Amino acid sequence: MLAQLEGGTIRLTELHRFTGYQTRLADGPALDVSALLRGIDAGLEAAAAAGGVDSIGADGWGVDFVLLDERGMLLDQPRTHRHPRGQHGLAALTASELERIAESTGIQLLPIVSLFHLCDWAKTHPELARKAARFLMIADLVALHLSGVAACEWTLARTSGLLSAKTGGWDRAMLAFTGLPEQAFGPLVAPGTVLGQLSPALQSRTELSAARVVAVAAHDTASAALCLAPAEDEAFLVCGSWILVGAEIADGSMPLDAQQQGFGLEGGVEGRGLLVRSLQGMHLLRGLRDAWARRTGTEPSFPDIAEAADRANPAAPAINPSDPLFVDAVDMIEALRAHCPKLNHDDLGELARAVYVGLAAEVTISLDRLEELTGRPIRRIRLGGGGADDPVLCRTIANASGREVLAGPVEASAMGNAMAQFTALGAFASMRAAQARGSAGCDIRSYPPSTFRPTAEPSMPYEKGFS
Template sequence: MTADFEKAGLPEDGAASGRPGPKATALAFDLGAGSGRALVGTLEAGEDGAEALRVTEIHRFPNEAIRIGEHLYWDILRLFQEIKTGIRLAFRDGFRPETLGIDTWGVDFGLLDANGELLGNPYHYRDPQTQGLIEEAVSLIGKEELFRQGGLQFMPFNTVYQLYAMSKARSPKLEAAETLLLTPDLLLYWLTGVRICEFTMATTTQLFLPREQRWNVELMRRLGIPERIFLAPVPPGTRAGRLTPAVSEELGVPAIEAIAVGTHDTESAVAAVPAGDGPFAYIVCGTWSLLGTELAEPLLSARTMELEFSNEGGAGGTYQLLKNIMGLWILQECKREWEEEGSRTTYPELVEAARNAEPFRSLIDPDDAVFYAPPDMNEAVRDFCRTTGQPVPRTPGETARCILESLAMRYRQVLEQAESLTGESYAGLHMVGGGIQNELLCQFAADALGRPVWAGPVEASAIGNMLLQFIATGKCANLREARRLSARSFPVRVYDPQRAEQWNAAYERYTALQAPRA
């Protein structure tokens, strides 16, 4: 049975619809780098008797960075207010969730003082304070040793470099801190009064030893990071307390239970990938594209470091071998700049313009550092093309096509690298997340890979969040059963590869553009 996906509105009454009522109801908050959403999932018996998950979106809100002086911050208090609004709306719309869970982007955190109060607004991961600190840490510890310990791709926003920057600056906030709470753990703390550190988020810090399953206290001491502020990680699916009396009274709702799901949004999304029992490859597609595969153990080889892959903790005792790819951030920034110039082009119009633009006219390396946080993204794209001797995109359609084709090329390259590391050969690629609404990107991915792409579900992080709540409360047996539930509840669109000869020729051009960094 394929479940409905509704936007707002009351759920059907089980008796009126002829179906049994819901077996369980979960409320999921999924916060990404650009927006957040609240969705309710009801576990129901379908007409054929098989369980299916029915999802209703009840609240959506923007998540915008705030610049003050030289720093970039998250508006964390407003995000918490939006979460409270989502809880209130869930009950107003007739749902009765027994549990809730929160997943967010990784690496960022808040610091609490001895009274449990927040010490300033959390920094945004694109804040410039970490510039040059990877190189400093490498000079102190050694690149191979840092990777062997933490197993993460060297990214300037990793928690370790944010804390190192605060340590070097002798930040009063760091000196006064008693507890570090990563973003979803901080939001759960404000709801429940319970302080925890969930495992999947802990592994995004580059301060966790995946083989030894403990914090890297030795590295903290080397970098002047206070070890006292770190809590022992708990596994995804941990029951994390109930809404405090104050929150329940304010919202007029029962003291529902909070579950520390896979609180890193990537790991919740992977839990919802509708894969079979064998090895599979996936992309969680959004502002970032996270391409990887699931393993039983972290892979900490020198070759893994050389190819810039990460080992992040997953649900069910797994590890995700994955790589961060710049993703749709580049196109999102270009569109934002066009809007500031007066353009009102929608994403569907932009995708159609890209579809009609000349193929393979210009290509970029999406993971080149120039695209990380440039003052002018359009100019960064034009300058890359100019300096590599390619035609410079002149129109939004040409720019969008350049970005989407280049992303698809990067997907192929990273998938082949993953195969070289694991020794597996993947028949195709599962794509999940909001980015799969860009059908042209999905088709380009299949074309570049020369393999099918299976796209769906869209709201994978929220769905995985719900599935992990159901596992925690015994409504779903395990991760395998959760994925089977996802597969029968949500449609998957298949994209078959086309024009293999043209894409293979363009791929050779692409790899030549970024050969020194490949």
């Protein structure tokens, strides 16, 4: 994404979009790092063709990581957070150990958390674990590729389950759980830190002149929250592969009973706390699209799926997205069939509607709990990410929750990324100044709730999420 500042307002232009970096090995879902970095380099070439840039910053999804040896080479091909090793690592810990982890770090106790993946990986790869010289999250790896500087950005590291909620630094007791050398966990940097210049090799390869590489709020949720800037009576909702429901906690403290209610405390810019609950998200619709295409030979577009859901039988059952069946479903239609046999599995609209209503019900439960935890009413929802481009999802959430949905921008994470970069370059005096002015030109659509309420209830009560 190219971000340009015009009259105090940030304008985004897409330069390059790519896929192919997610793959599947015999033991589960993994990442193709070479494909990811090739896509990044193609984006840099597009930036050079567009006239060049003053800075570059990478944000990305949380919890996924790589381990490098002393030469900077991958110790093992990285698996994704949906890999079963996370569940194995979590299950191997005692109740008292999990209680200690939750209290020390403030995280949600979910199998996607890096700590649980590391625990299992180190047990099954003890010789490789001893060789680990650097732990990096995925966006940190991209920043290393860009600048040659290996550092862990703070908001991203907060998703790992390895940072102390009290000090904000690495928690040595949590590092001991991983089975990795403590020195593998390098320096933490705050959003807005200038790491250095684009490496000479990339300057030559992409014909892009020297630009500063900035550590932004590298967790995409933190970047999106910066952009969405929810007010006191608003929550933010980041709708991508996952749906993140949350509120900003100015003093960074964890409300009582938050973890018991399924929430965790993550990091935002300027040390702010983000009280967040992670829900299954739009990957369910993507999986449905892919499964439908394999069965019929025709791939429906996402607008096609949304339109079919809008026309579907309103009395048909809904799903509960927290069913573990949906975590890494190879065939989403078969997962839906196993979860809810009453669904008409030959009707795309009925299947999609079951997902939409289930997602909206989960969001509503989370918003109600968030009100209780923060002690303040939530009257509106600031919704960013790909879901902001889906009017059926936005209307369904508004109707289910009884709250107005303000949808946009779709590229909320990219906008928050740009805000951090422009602040680091001195164009804004602070992150709050960037929030106040930077997204002024964004297209925001309002979806007020109607008197309609979905009649279907989720078919299975997974109150605590898929863990």
